[in-house]
Amino acid sequence: MACCLMCRKDIKQTIEGEEVPGGNKVKAFSYSELRKATHDFSGANKLGEGGFGSVFRGRLKDATIVAVKVLSAHSKQGIREFFTELTAISDIVHENLITLVGCCAEGPHRILVYNYLENNSLAHTLLGKGYSSIRFNWRVRVKIAVGVAHGLAFLHEEIHPPIIHRDIKASNILLDKDLTPKISDFGLARLLPPNATHVSTRVAGTIGYLAPEYAVRGQVTKKSDIYSFGVLLLEIVSGRCNHNNRLPYEDQFLLERTWTCYEQGQLEKMIDADLEDDLDSDEACRFLKVGLLCTQDAMKLRPNMTNVVRMLTGEKDVSMERITKPAVIGDMGDIKVNNQQRPGDSQSEPSTIISSEATAESSP
Template identity: 60%
Template sequence: MTCFAFLFGKKVSSDIRRDPEIDEGLSGIRIKVYTYKELKNASDNFSPANKIGEGGFGSVYKGVLKGGKLAAIKVLSTESKQGVKEFLTEINVISEIQHENLVILYGCCVEGDHRILVYNYLENNSLAQTLLAGGHSNIYFDWQTRCKICIGVARGLAFLHEEVQPHIVHRDIKASNILLDKDLTPKISDFGLAKLIPSYMTHVSTRVAGTIGYLAPEYAIRGQLTRKADIYSFGVLLIEIVSGRSNTNIRLPIADQYILETTWELYERNKLVQLVDISLNGGFDPEEACKILKIALLCTQDTPKLRPTMSSVVKMLTREIDINESKITKPGLISDVMDLKVRGAKKNKDMESTSSYNASSGSDSQGTTTTVSLAASSSTATTSTFIIKHDKSM
């Protein structure tokens, strides 16, 4: 019997292969351990009819646990080489914290090759599959609901950034990671890429990971991670919620493909209100809509230190403090610092002078892989190459 099994009082059959890395990573963590059989029964043998989501590390199924409790069962792919690390990170980060705007981890399964996370079931899926689904959802997001979602996500991030010790940087704030319960209350999910930053550290240097369109330029270029990278991603998300559009749409003319660039252009022309989702049919407060878009611009400024803290963002969204519009400067736009060239995956070649990382893109609903070369500006001597795995939930 392993130390992990002893900790939870579970007897492990000798024919079940254990992963020492997982056993060591989970030692000391108080979390419920489900058997594979329990979760298989709960999801009706992981029936395709119960599949409610799919991401870079596996699939998510709706299930009914013993006692009738609904759950979201996240099955990590056995083919993913990154699965163990992200699996352990997600459990370590989320198992010890609770907040109204974070998902709840019920437990996990670690039998043989099976790595499964069990979360509370959220009835209305994600913002990507509802608000940004291009009319494929039957949920109507009125203006009050959108404001509630903006504030809820901001409060969840403020909790992670400022109230938890060590501070938590999510690293992948995006529409597909914002889930909605039956009342459309937002819950931040998917902590597989999260990083812990002690209060005495200004940043951590790490492999660049995240989603194209939400990545803060300074993090994408230098790999220096701070809470400001999450704040940049949140600013992009705010624009998506107000506009009802994904941040990147490669099907549009080049000038309109990146919504952050469009937002800045409209701000300079004092026409931000034109960005508001037309599906609202005028049922919104123009002043409030422009205020939220200005907060988004504050969050996405090119200089990280100029971006506000998440607690300040919450206060601006709830009208506790005013927005100082004079502090708004040009956002960090990828087109300003890089030459973005999209090529077919077949042309991808490993170069000794390049570095690589994986990221998922919210710009396309297809499951294809695309190679992107980013030639840095004159202040940077190297070129970064990475593979985009398109986010199928967008």
């Protein structure tokens, strides 16, 4: 696994006349510069929208194409605090993580600038939310699944302190020109104020990918990311979204349908019918079993990401693992949302805030 932490000396950058700590690989942009690059954040340049904010395609003065993510919350966080958190993210370098190249912190504006990835996201391409000429044969899907697993294992087990992503999903997996997957939006929870209405400190996820303990109790751990990865893995193998309400009710939830096929000994039914010559059915069924292992109801039964990588690559035998029934959060009715304030607490936040997947097709 090709990865490293960027070694560097802190330098000083000046924003709005104030010296702030920043990284020597991260450029400070002015708000005016990014407005011009995106044509005033025009709808024509909008790439997508997710739980953390909207993303726009931009062209810088030197003609470089970038993806500009405007964070949704109007932050009261000071510039120094923002850059302190940003520095931690910008120092994280891995083949399967998106690269942060710049930012803006002027007044209430908090904007991140990333490398633009021309092949957009898995949600936009593989899962059919937009036209794509990419041929997702089996070897390409293996590369994507294993790459995402490597990136998530790096965040969980090689970063200190570890980073819990909180929103692993198809729209946060971007593809470069070689179809190498890049995880986006990692570490963004650090950059937002605790009272941001679009992401609470308890839940910042997407229905269909949410682990039950995270959705219902706000309990966030590495295992909640692993649950989300398991759902994503099922999507990659099957080529279908985790939920489709146009299907018969018993087939609407991908995870439930996969479990039924597993119980019936017919797991191969879940493999994308569009896969052709290079399909390895045994390997595809192994991937589906790993997805089910990751989505088990009991957190303690889910494997860590290092073992997930080993199972996907064949280094660890999946057949020796006992798979128990997964838990599915099917709709908002399954989640207890409490917007009432506690006695004496004038600024308590909602217990659970869930972001919608419907428009999340961003790059990043």
